[in-house]
Amino acid sequence: MNFSVITSQFWSLVLQGLALGLIYALVSLGYTMVYGVLRLINFANSEVFMIGTFATLYLEVHVLGYATNSPSLHGAKLVWTLVLVFIGSMIACALLAMLVEIVAYRRLRARGANRLASLISAIGVSIALLEGMRIITISRPMTTPRLLDKWSFGEFHGANFRIDTLMAIVVPIIIFVVLDRFVTKSRLGKSIRAVSMSEENSKLMGININRVITLTFCIGGLTTGAAAFIYTTVYENTVFNVGFNMGIAAFTAAVLGGIGNLRGAFYGGIALGMLEQFASAMLGSQWKAVTVFTVLVVVLLFKPNGLFGEAVQQTRT
Amino acid sequence: MNKKIVSGLAIAAAATLALGVVATSPASAAAKTSVSLAFEGPLTGPDAQLGQDQIPGAIYAIALYNAKNPKVKVNLVKADSQCDGTVAANVAPGVAANKAVIGVIGTSCSGEARASFPAFKAAGLTMIAPSASAVSLTNPKAPDRGFPVFHRVVAHDGFQAPALARYAAKGVASPKFYIIDDMTTYGGPLAKGSIPQAKKLGDVVGTDSVPKGTADYTSVASKVKASGANVVIYGGYTTDAAKLFKALRDGGYKGILASGDGTNTSDFPALAGSAAEGVRLTAADVPFDSILSKAQLAEFTKITGIKVPGLYSTTAYNATNIFLDCITKGATTRSAIQLCVTNGSWTGAGGETIKFDRYGDIIGGAPVGGYLVKNGVIIYDSVA
Known part of the structure; x- marks a missing residue:
């Protein structure tokens, strides 16, 4: 075990862990919010992420016409281009997530189908999307243009404050703050919380359950779309199965934080990102997965509802 | 058991064996008018370019061979194992089950080769790999060695x-x-x-x-x-x-x-x-375009649609030509191909001598x- 990295690369690993962890956190919202209202895992969320990365690529290359070797953009053009692609990716993922809800969940729910049926239908949608994209792209990885030049603001004890790293930290934090306020303060947000506490009582209070569930999928899709945009802008590549590892990581983050809990997803994502970075640096990258899942099992042994599981029972925020 | 039944069964078994031998004898095999060679490697997937760079070498060699109107025409069967051992373990039995296939140009990746060995060893299907370079594949002491079916026309790692x-x-x-x-x-x-x-x-x-x-x-x-x-x-x-x-x-x-x-x-x-x-x-490859004349390169482009040959198209060309030479010499069954490849000697596209040692490596190695x-x-x- 190499402890010297803690002193030599501590701030660098913290910065990178935050950036990676917050991408995980955004995707984990797609799992945790749906679980909150339906008590079901939305297995198609990993493929919503995958479609988001391809939507980003499609918008940049085919709609805006940038080639993989196009020069980076600057000034206002850079800002509006990134904002446009960011919104496009979020809309694509939100629409897909709502479609997943209609196809895989709503009808089965209306017919009082077994909960496992919904679970399997979501897995079916996930596999159909994955294999469809495999056929379309003949499994080839794709590179996106470097629209955002990776310039640095400076270094702090070896941590490089690069623009893309900061974007991967700041944008998710803003999204979380807005979403947290929305869920706790707005009428619609309160409806989501009410449904997550008791569907029956919510019905009696006149809440339109289907509308709330669709809204929840929509929000999960929007945050997953934001994650897909950030991922593609930072790593500049995608492939048909990009959602698989991301889905496992995000689901792990949701469970680590306490699934069903918005703030749990946030802190669970950060904890996972940090854990991966420090495990890779101290033990070697080959030990990353072993370390992460060992820690997850140990945490669940002592806190079966995840790090913020108790808060779930009380507030669902 | 009744003695008559036993002797009857013995005669029947002997007759079946004899017929089997006749059915696979060289005389019968010589009557074949076409056989197939399989190319196994990544044709789709993240590492597809590796196979896509190589397969034109095989297509070119077979096109030149068939253009001479030989007695036995050769078809190319494409097997896409995506440079992935798990995929290869499913693809290889399918290739082995295709009776028309008498040799495999492949695999491109070492993991694919290792996963394909069980099926190809059981079927007696000879492999000549253009780029699978892991040392263990030809190491006599390694449990995952490809002996006796595996050969490669590339220097190992x-x-x-x-x-x-x-x-x-x-x-x-x-x-x-x-x-x-x-x-x-x-x-x-x-x-x-x-x-x-x-x-x-x-x-x-x-x-x-x-x-x-x-x-x-x-x-x-x-x-x-x-x-x-x-x-x-x-x-x-x-x-x-x-x-x-x-x-x-x-x-x-x-x-x-x-x-x-x-x-x-x-x-x-x-x-x-x-x-x-x-x-x-x-x-461990000599660029194919540095070997071909201008006219040959134009012909290569016309046949394959590729302007600049990719990496290991030379070794894929060499591997294919070894099979084609064996077929020309009358080896049109899997066992005859194995015998020919194991014992033969050839000149590669770059003028080098290709002869395999007992475990499938080129004797003398190759420059990197x-x-x-x-x-x-x-x-x-x-x-x-």
Whole structure:
């Protein structure tokens, strides 16, 4: 075990862990919010992420016409281009997530189908999307243009404050703050919380359950779309199965934080990102997965509802 | 049991055996008017370019052969195992079950080869690999060796690994190596095999093993930068090499980047973008366009649709020609092909002699070439 990295690369690993962890956190919202209202895992969320990365690529290359070797953009053009692609990716993922809800969940729910049926239908949608994209792209990885030049603001004890790293930290934090306020303060947000506490009582209070569930999928899709945009802008590549590892990581983050809990997803994502970075640096990258899942099992042994599981029972925020 | 029944069964068994022998005898086989060779390698998937660069060599050789109106025409069967052992384990039995296939040009990757061995050994199907270079595949003591069906027309990583370290450090005054592998059958041994040579040339300041398919290489980039390394060697395939090299350059690493033939595919510069510039690559291959005359190159382009032959199209061409020569000599069954390939001797496209040792390697090995990425194109530089 190499402890010297803690002193030599501590701030660098913290910065990178935050950036990676917050991408995980955004995707984990797609799992945790749906679980909150339906008590079901939305297995198609990993493929919503995958479609988001391809939507980003499609918008940049085919709609805006940038080639993989196009020069980076600057000034206002850079800002509006990134904002446009960011919104496009979020809309694509939100629409897909709502479609997943209609196809895989709503009808089965209306017919009082077994909960496992919904679970399997979501897995079916996930596999159909994955294999469809495999056929379309003949499994080839794709590179996106470097629209955002990776310039640095400076270094702090070896941590490089690069623009893309900061974007991967700041944008998710803003999204979380807005979403947290929305869920706790707005009428619609309160409806989501009410449904997550008791569907029956919510019905009696006149809440339109289907509308709330669709809204929840929509929000999960929007945050997953934001994650897909950030991922593609930072790593500049995608492939048909990009959602698989991301889905496992995000689901792990949701469970680590306490699934069903918005703030749990946030802190669970950060904890996972940090854990991966420090495990890779101290033990070697080959030990990353072993370390992460060992820690997850140990945490669940002592806190079966995840790090913020108790808060779930009380507030669902 | 009744003696009459026993003797009756014995006669029936003997007759069946005799008929079986007749059915597979050379005289019967000679009556064949067409046979198939299979190309097994990655044709789709993240590492598809490796196979897509090679298969034109096989297509070209077979087209030239069939154009001579031989007695036995040859068809090419494509088997896409995606440079993935799990996929290959499912694909190989299908190839083996196709009775028309009498030889396999492949596999491209070492993991695919290892996973294909059980099916091909059971079927007696001879393989000649254009680029599967892991040492263990022909190591008589290794449990995953391909004997007796496996052969390869490429120098194994016992030659490539030290050459990679040499070429990576070429012109570097005091090389400090950081050696990374992708934990595959190919990448792991290639990277680790370069360590002894690296230690002779300078210092090895760090090593890491990052599973193939990893998305985020930032922690590796931090470690490399903090180590003070000025030469990074990666044992792995194109897609991951592109991600790693981008992360290293974005993380501020300014030293040499080098990798082996798994990364030496024509799509590498596009995938790695500006990080590809100056990357040093090796391969136990002589560029096909340096061997072909202008007229031959035009003919190659006309047949395959490829303007510039990719890496290992030469070895794929050589592997195919060995099978075609055996077929010309009358070997049209799997067993006859195995006998011919094991004992024959040929001249490769570059004029070199190809003869296999008992475990499937070319006797005497083969030179390893050094390649550079310049202006977004991989060019041959010198012997590594």
